[in-house]
Amino acid sequence: MVAASRRRERVNFRTTLVIIVLLIGIGGAYYLFFQEPSDQPTENEKPAIHQVYGVARDAVQQVEIAFADAAYQDLKLVKDTTDNWQLAKPFQADADSEKVNQMLDDILNKGIKQTLEVPELAQYGLDTPSITFSLWTEGDSPAATFFIGKKAINFSVYAKEKSEKHIFLIESCALDDLTKSPTDLRYRSDIK
Structure with a gap:
């Protein structure tokens, strides 16, 4: 028992x-x-460009992209009164608003990996940047102008906002996001 x-x-x-x-x-x-994922950013999350510089995609009215490499054509895109994008430079044509908005999302949502205080811009390729990217929200002067320089380690590229002294690192795919030809952004029904 x-x-x-x-x-x-x-x-x-x-x-x-x-x-x-x-x-x-x-x-x-x-x-x-x-x-459920937390709405509060963690230490590992990097702030996005649009958060740091206060430039929302929907507020952007004009975009200019200038390239140091002559193989690429400089671009100017302007939003018309019906919120459709127009290609203004190198020629005038309707732009594919979806592609322009995607390009803006891609660059404005890039996380700033690291901020650096540097005495000289030349060693980072920012004295003569490979890409100059300007965004207008309203008014005659751009809300933000970004210089994109040399590639760095860990799939990064050096970048700088024109009015600030420090530089920062963003994902190197920003180069691919911005190196668009006019035909990449042109509305396809216009191409014959």
Whole structure:
């Protein structure tokens, strides 16, 4: 009789232990896979360009992109009164608003990886930037002008806002995001 009750206690203890382990496993899985992401930025999240410089994509009325490399044509895009983009330079044509908005999203949502205080811009390629990117929201002067310089380590590129002394690192795919030809951004029904 005593042996049978001890066996039941061991079985009850094992059963309880198995149930506790299963509950901990289910709780852990729920925590890992089903928890809502936090709206608050974490330490690893880098602030996006549009957050730091206060330039929202929908507020942009004009974009100018100038290239140091003569192989690329400088671009000027202007938003008309119906919020459609127009290509104004190197020639006039309707622009594909979806592609222009995607280009703006791509560059304005880039996270600033690191900010650096530097005495000389030349070693970072920012004395004569490979790309100059200007955004107008309203008025006659740009809200922000960015210089894109040399590639850095860890898939980064050096960048600088014209009015600031410091430089910063952003993802190097910004070069691909901005090196667009007029035909890349032109409305396709205009091409024959």
